[in-house]
Amino acid sequence: MKRIRTLVTLAIIICLSIGTFYIYAAAEVKGYPKFYIKKEAGDDKEIRTLTLSAILSMGQFSEPVMISAEGSKYERELSFTEQLNSSFLVNDGLQVYRDKYHNFMRGKLMFL
Amino acid sequence: MNRYWKLVNFELYRFLKLYVSLIALTIILQFTGVVVKSLSYVHQANSDIYEHGMSRAQFIEQNGLANFMQIAGSLWFLAPIMISATVILGYIFLIWYRDWFAKNRFIYRLLMLPTSRLTIYFAKASAILLMVLGLIALEIIILPFQLSLFQLLVPADLRQDIPITAVLGFQVLAIIIPGTWMQFVLHYLAGFMLVCVLFTAILFERCYRWKGLFLAVLYCAASVMVFIAPAILAAIRIIDFYPNELVSLEIVLGLVVMGAAVWISQFLLKNKITV
Amino acid sequence: MIEVQNISKRFGRKQVLKEVSFTANKGEITCLIGINGVGKTTTLKAIMNLTPINSGKIFIDQEVIQKDTYEKITFIPDANIMPTWMTIREACDFMKDYYKNWNQQRADDLMRFFKLNETDRITELSKGNTAKVNLMLGLSLDVDYVLMDEPFSGIDIFSREQIAEVVTSHLIEDRGVVITTHEINDIEHLIDKVVLLDNGVVLKEFTTEEVRLTEGKSVMDVMREVYQP
Numbered sequence: 001m002k003r004i005r006t007l008v009t010l011a012i013i014i015c016l017s018i019g020t021f022y023i024y025a026a027a028e029v030k031g032y033p034k035f036y037i038k039k040e041a042g043d044d045k046e047i048r049t050l051t052l053s054a055i056l057s058m059g060q061f062s063e064p065v066m067i068s069a070e071g072s073k074y075e076r077e078l079s080f081t082e083q084l085n086s087s088f089l090v091n092d093g094l095q096v097y098r099d100k101y102h103n104f105m106r107g108k109l110m111f112l
Numbered sequence: 113m114n115r116y117w118k119l120v121n122f123e124l125y126r127f128l129k130l131y132v133s134l135i136a137l138t139i140i141l142q143f144t145g146v147v148v149k150s151l152s153y154v155h156q157a158n159s160d161i162y163e164h165g166m167s168r169a170q171f172i173e174q175n176g177l178a179n180f181m182q183i184a185g186s187l188w189f190l191a192p193i194m195i196s197a198t199v200i201l202g203y204i205f206l207i208w209y210r211d212w213f214a215k216n217r218f219i220y221r222l223l224m225l226p227t228s229r230l231t232i233y234f235a236k237a238s239a240i241l242l243m244v245l246g247l248i249a250l251e252i253i254i255l256p257f258q259l260s261l262f263q264l265l266v267p268a269d270l271r272q273d274i275p276i277t278a279v280l281g282f283q284v285l286a287i288i289i290p291g292t293w294m295q296f297v298l299h300y301l302a303g304f305m306l307v308c309v310l311f312t313a314i315l316f317e318r319c320y321r322w323k324g325l326f327l328a329v330l331y332c333a334a335s336v337m338v339f340i341a342p343a344i345l346a347a348i349r350i351i352d353f354y355p356n357e358l359v360s361l362e363i364v365l366g367l368v369v370m371g372a373a374v375w376i377s378q379f380l381l382k383n384k385i386t387v
Numbered sequence: 388m389i390e391v392q393n394i395s396k397r398f399g400r401k402q403v404l405k406e407v408s409f410t411a412n413k414g415e416i417t418c419l420i421g422i423n424g425v426g427k428t429t430t431l432k433a434i435m436n437l438t439p440i441n442s443g444k445i446f447i448d449q450e451v452i453q454k455d456t457y458e459k460i461t462f463i464p465d466a467n468i469m470p471t472w473m474t475i476r477e478a479c480d481f482m483k484d485y486y487k488n489w490n491q492q493r494a495d496d497l498m499r500f501f502k503l504n505e506t507d508r509i510t511e512l513s514k515g516n517t518a519k520v521n522l523m524l525g526l527s528l529d530v531d532y533v534l535m536d537e538p539f540s541g542i543d544i545f546s547r548e549q550i551a552e553v554v555t556s557h558l559i560e561d562r563g564v565v566i567t568t569h570e571i572n573d574i575e576h577l578i579d580k581v582v583l584l585d586n587g588v589v590l591k592e593f594t595t596e597e598v599r600l601t602e603g604k605s606v607m608d609v610m611r612e613v614y615q616p
Contacts, residue, residue, distance in 0.1 A: 003484060006128065007121035010246050017249035022293045025277045032275070060181050061278040076277070080294035084356035098354075106352045118484055126470070215510065220468040223437055225485050226457040319439075386438040 032056065035065065035072040044069070115227045119235035120242070127203065127243060134199060135250055138192040145188020146258050150265035153178045157270055168269065177272040180262050180279050193284060196247050200240065204307060207236050208314045212387070219387050229381035230374070237307050244303065248288060255279070298363070305366050308373035309335045315377050319384040331376075335369050388412050389434060389460075389532060389563060394443030396429055396587075403429050404587045406443070413531055413563040416554070416577055420568060420610065421584035427567035428465075430584075431534045434565075435462045447532065458488050460532040463525035465540060467517045471510035475503055475520055479527075486528055494527035501549060515546040522550060532563040539573055547573050575606050583613050 033056065037047055052067040056074070064075040075083060097104045124131075156175070160166040166174075183189055211219035222232050255276060263271070280289045290296050313328035320327060342361045345351045353361070389411040396404040403426045411417040419427045432438040434445055436452045447456055469478045475498070483489045498505060501519040512520060518538060525533060538554070539547050551573050554564070566574065583590040590613050598604045 004117050004121040006124045007117060007242070010124060010242055013253075014242070014245045014249045017252045018245065018296070021252045021289075022296065025291065026293075028275050028277050058179075058272070058274050058278050060185065060283075061274065061281045063278070063281065076291050080292060081356065083292075084359055106354065115485055122481075215471050216467045216469060217464070218468055218470055220437065220462070220464055224435060224457050224462060226454055226487070227485070228454050382436075384439050387432065 029074055029076045032063070032065075032074055033072075035067045037067065037069055115225065116231050116235055119227075119232060120238050123207065123236055123239035124242060127207075127239070130199065130203075131243060131246070134192075134196045134247065138196065138247070138250060139254060141192045142189050142254065142258060143261065145186055146183055146261050147265065148188065149183045149186060150178070150262050153182075154266055154270070172270070178262075178266045178270055179272040179274050180259055181274060181282065183258075183262065184279050184285065185283055190284060193251075193288070200243055200247075203243070204240055204310050205314060207240065208311070208318065212318070217387065223381075223385065223387065229385075230378050233311060233374075233377050233381065237304065237311060240307050241300065241304055245300070252289065298359075301363075302366060305339075305370045305373070308370050308377075312373040312377045312380075315380045315385070319380050319386065335373070339365055339369050341365070388446075388448060389565065390444075390446040390449075391430065391434065392444045392446070394430070394433055394440045394445065396426070396433065396438070396440045402587055404433075404440070407584070407587065407589050408443075409582045409589060409592050411532070411563050411565045411580070414561050415579040416564045416566065416574075417580040417582065418566050418568060418571065418574070418578040419582050419584060420571060422569055425584045426587045427584060428536050431462060431536055431565065431567060434534060435460070437462070458486065458528075459530055460534070461525045461528050461530045462534045463521050463536065463538065465518070465521075465537040467509060467512075467521065469509050469520075469524070471508070473509050474506050475509065475523075476505040478509060478520070478524060479505070482524055482527070488529040490527050490529050494523060497523040497526060497553070500553070515542045518542055518550065519546065522553065526553065530562065532565070535564065535566045537567055537569075539568060539570070551577070571606055571610075578606070581606055581609070583610065585614070 035054070037050075047069050050068065054065050054067055056063045056065050066073050153175075157171055160171050160174075161168060211217070211222060223229060225232070259276065259279075263273070277291060280286065281291060287299065290299055309332060313332050316328040316331060317324040339362070342351075342353065342358055342365070346353050346358065391407060391409050393406045393408050394404055395402070395406055407426070407430060409417075419430060421427055429438060433440045434447070434452075445452065447460055450456065452460075469481070473481065479489075479491070479494050482494075483491060497503075501516075501523060503516065503519060503523065507516075509517070509520065522535075522538065525535075535554075538550055542550070554566075554574065555577050566578070568574070571578070578595055580592070580594045582592045591609065593609065595606055598606070598609055
C-alpha cells in the first residue's frame with residue numbers, strides 16, 4: 001500500500017466527496033419547493049389530464065418542473081432514461097403518442 | 113502489486129507539486145472571492161442604508177438580494193477553475209513530452225519496463241482523469257464551507273439562500289459537476305475519450321515527427337467528425353433523432369472513438385515509437 | 388543468443404543501417420566498433436524495440452522481443468534515463484518495484500564499489516557518476532543480456548578503470564554483453580567478438596581469439612586494416 005499512497009489517498013477523497021455529493025444532491029432535490037393544484041370549486045375530473053410545464057428559477061438557476069393533479073415533479077427527480085425519453089419542457093403526454101405512433105413528432109422537439 | 117497501479121501512482125506523484133499549487137490557488141482565490149464579494153455587498157448596504165438613509169426594502173429593490181451565485185459566477189471563483197483546466201490540458205501533452213525532453217530521457221526506462229506499453233498509456237490517462245476528479249472533489253468539499261462563510265458575512269435579511277445543487281446548476285459548474293450521477297459518468301467518460309484521442313495524436317507526432325504532426329491533425333479531425341456526426345446530421349435535418357436515440361448513439365460512437373484511439377496507440381507504441 | 392538479421396533503417400533520406408547482421412552470444416562480450424554516427428546506438432535501440440526498423444529481423448533467444456523479454460535483456464544508455472528529482476536510493480526502489488529480477492544485494496555491492504552515495508540526487512551527479520549509476524541500475528538486474536552504449540565516453544581515467552573492472556568481474560560472468568565504443572584501448576583484452584561498422588554496413592565480424600591464433604593480429608591491427616586500407 002505504501003507504494004501507491006498518493007493514488008489511494010486521492011481515490012478515497014474522490015469517492016467520498018463525489019459520492020456524498022450525489023447522494024446529498026438527490027436528497028436536496030426532494031426539498032425543492034412543492035407545487036400543487038388547489039381545488040377552490042368545480043369538478044376534479046377536469047384537471048386530471050392537465051399538466052403545467054413550468055420552470056423554477058432561483059438566481060441564475062432554473063430547473064424544469066411539471067405540475068399536475070398529483071403534485072409537482074422536477075426533471076432532476078427522473079431517472080436518466082426517463083429524462084431522455086420525456087421531453088419535459090414540451091409535453092409529458094408525448095410519450096403516450098410515441099409509443100402508439102412510431103415516429104410521432106420526430107425532429108419536431110424544441111431543442112432538436 | 114500490479115505495475116499499472118504503481119505507474120498511476122508514480123505519474124500522480126510526479127505532478128504532485130504542481131497539483132498542490134493548483135489546490136492552494138483554488139482555495140485562496142475562491143475564499144478571497146467569497147469574502148470580497150460578500151463584504152462589498154454588505155458595505156454598500158451599510159452605506160446606502162445608514163449613511164444615505166435608504167430603507168432596507170428600497171435597497172433590496174434596487175440591488176436585489178445577495179445570493180451565492182453572484183460569487184460563484186465571478187472571476188474570483190471561475191478563474192482558478194479555468195487556470196486548473198488549462199494547466200491540466202497542458203499537462204496532457206507534458207505528461208508525454210517531459211519523458212522525451214526533460215534533462216533525463218525517462219521514456220527509455222518506461223518503454224523498457226517489463227509490462228505492456230499500453231499499460232503506460234492507460235496509467236498516464238488514468239492519472240490525468242484522477243487529477244481532474246481530485247480537483248472536482250476539492251470544489252465539492254470546499255463549497256459548503258464557502259456557503260457557510262457567505263452566510264456568516266451577509267445578514268439573513270439581505271441574502272437569498274440557494275440550495276447547493278442550484279449553485280452548481282449554471283455556467284461552467286454545470287458541466288464539471290452535472291446535476292445527476294449518470295450525467296457525471298457520461299461527462300467524464302467523454303473527458304476520458306478526449307484524453308485518449310489527444311494521447312494518440314501525441315504518439316503520432318512522436319512516431320513520425322513532422323509528418324506525424326500532420327497525421328495527428330487529420331486523426332483528431334476524423335475523431336471529432338465521427339463523434340459529432342449525428343449532431344450535425346440532426347442539425348441539417350438529414351436525420352431526426354429523439355433525444356434518447358441521440359444520446360445512445362453518442363455513447364456508442366464515443367466508445368468507438370476511444371477504442372480506435374487505444375488500438376492505434378497500441379500499434380504505434382509497439383511498432384513505431386522511437387526515442 | 389541475440390540474432391540481428393539484415394536490419395535496415397532510414398532516417399528520412401539518410402540510410403543509417405544497411406542490411407546489418409551479426410550475432411551476440413551469451414557468456415561473451417561482443418563489441419560494436421565504429422566512429423560516431425555509424426549506427427551503433429541505433430542498432431542497440433532497435434534490439435530493444437526503442438526505434439522501428441525498416442526491414443530485417445531481430446531475435447533474442449529465438450524470440451521476437453515482447454514485454455517479458457525486458458526481464459531478460461537490459462540496455463544501459465550513455466545518458467541518464469531516470470527522473471532527475473530522484474535520489475539514487477529512489478531510483479533503485481523504482482527498479483525494484485517494476486522488475487522481478489532486481490537484485491538489491493548486487494545494487495548495494497556496486498554502489499559500495501563505485502563509492503556512490505545513495506542519498507545523492509541524480510540531477511547533481513557528475514558525468515562519471517551518472518555513468519556509474521546507469522551501470523549500477525542496469526547490472527543489478529539479473530538478466531541474460533546487457534547492452535551498453537559507450538560506457539567509457541567522456542569519463543575520466545579512474546572511472547574508466549572502475550567500469551572496466553566491473554565489466555570483467557564476476558558480475559557479468561555468464562551474461563551476453565554487447566558494448567558499443569569508438570575506442571577499444573580500455574577493453575581490448577576483455578572482448579570476445581568484434582563487429583566493425585562503418586556507414587551503416589558491417590565491414591567485418593570476427594572473434595578476437597580467431598584473429599590472434601590464425602593471423603596473429605590484435606583487434607587494433609584488424610581495425611587499422613579495415614579503416615585505413
